[in-house]
Amino acid sequence: MTANEQPRVTIPSIRARKGTGEKIVSITAYDYAIASIMDAVGVDILLVGDSLGMVLLGYENTLPVTMDEMIDHTKPVARAARKALVVGDMPFMSYHLSKEQALANAGRFIKEGGADAVKMEGASPRRLRLIETLVEADIPVLAHVGLTPQSVGRFGGFKVQGTTPEDARRIIGEARAVEKAGAFALVVECVPAEVAAEITSSIGIPTIGIGAGPHCDGQIIVFHDLVGCHGGYLPKFVKMYAYLHGVISDAVGRYRDDVRSGVFPDDEHSYHMKPEAARRLKRGPKKAGKRT
Ligand code: KIV
Numbered sequence: 287m288t289a290n291e292q293p294r295v296t297i298p299s300i301r302a303r304k305g306t307g308e309k310i311v312s313i314t315a316y317d318y319a320i321a322s323i324m325d326a327v328g329v330d331i332l333l334v335g336d337s338l339g340m341v342l343l344g345y346e347n348t349l350p351v352t353m354d355e356m357i358d359h360t361k362p363v364a365r366a367a368r369k370a371l372v373v374g375d376m377p378f379m380s381y382h383l384s385k386e387q388a389l390a391n392a393g394r395f396i397k398e399g400g401a402d403a404v405k406m407e408g409a410s411p412r413r414l415r416l417i418e419t420l421v422e423a424d425i426p427v428l429a430h431v432g433l434t435p436q437s438v439g440r441f442g443g444f445k446v447q448g449t450t451p452e453d454a455r456r457i458i459g460e461a462r463a464v465e466k467a468g469a470f471a472l473v474v475e476c477v478p479a480e481v482a483a484e485i486t487s488s489i490g491i492p493t494i495g496i497g498a499g500p501h502c503d504g505q506i507i508v509f510h511d512l513v514g515c516h517g518g519y520l521p522k523f524v525k526m527y528a529y530l531h532g533v534i535s536d537a538v539g540r541y542r543d544d545v546r547s548g549v550f551p552d553d554e555h556s557y558h559m560k561p562e563a564a565r566r567l568k569r570g571p572k573k574a575g576k577r578t
Contacts, residue, residue, distance in 0.1 A: 507525075
């Protein structure tokens with residue numbers, strides 16, 4: 287089946303992938319042009335991740351990202367998605383104050399942003415109640431355990447989680463709990479492959495891994511990492527399929543040189559008047575005739 291013939295991806299179709307071996311393909315997306323390409327290629331889930339704070343907006347981590355910024359980037363992605371499921375990522379402090387705040391902000395992703403679902407990090411008892419509340423309000427939730435970047439302060443940096451049997455058991459317990467709370471799928475970030483394999487085989491909803499080895503039901507990656515669109519640090523789990531940083535630097539550098547040397551724009555890239563119009567322009571405006 288070509289990407290064009292594929293039916294729309296839905297929450298039930300994602301859930302139905304569990305155990306079929308048909309992997310769920312997810313990428314982060316933040317704008318119309320790139321999301322249109324991903325949708326046409328047949329990506330299943332477009333996540334408008336709060337990673338946009340780091341890769342698009344230049345923040346040091348994801349914490350400063352606001353709801354308005356998230357909605358602004360969800361709208362064009364939703365407009366681009368003809369087949370893919372669009373998930374909006376609840377940013378830091380958009381669901382921490384109260385159940386009402388979480389409901390209102392998750393509702394904005396669906397009503398204003400055009401998303402199909404939201405993602406929410408964590409699995410504390412309070413978070414589990416929030417998952418239940420959103421699901422009860424018909425807002426599908428993609429849960430997120432392991433390295434949850436909004437808790438970077440508590441973790442003391444972006445570190446692999448679940449490396450000891452005790453910590454691994456805690457994360458496996460969290461995965462079971464978010465399933466019970468009603469999440470339709472689960473992002474598992476930056477844990478050993480053994481832990482992700484154990485989670486995947488012990489819950490009934492799909493796991494979507496990032497830095498979690500090959501045994502998850504699907505994978506997700508940050509788009510700018512996938513295409514090498516920054517010059518900074520890349521974690522071990524990133525496989526770069528292109529190096530756009532080099533391609534863009536080369537193109538912009540050649541444009542700079544051509545503008546400075548006058549090579550661009552040349553005749554091929556310029557508009558011209560018809561010769562008669564050009565002659566009249568040079569002659570100057572017609573003098574007004576004398577009144578008799
Ligand atoms: O914000 C994001 O891009 C994410 C993915 C890395 C899962 O949460």
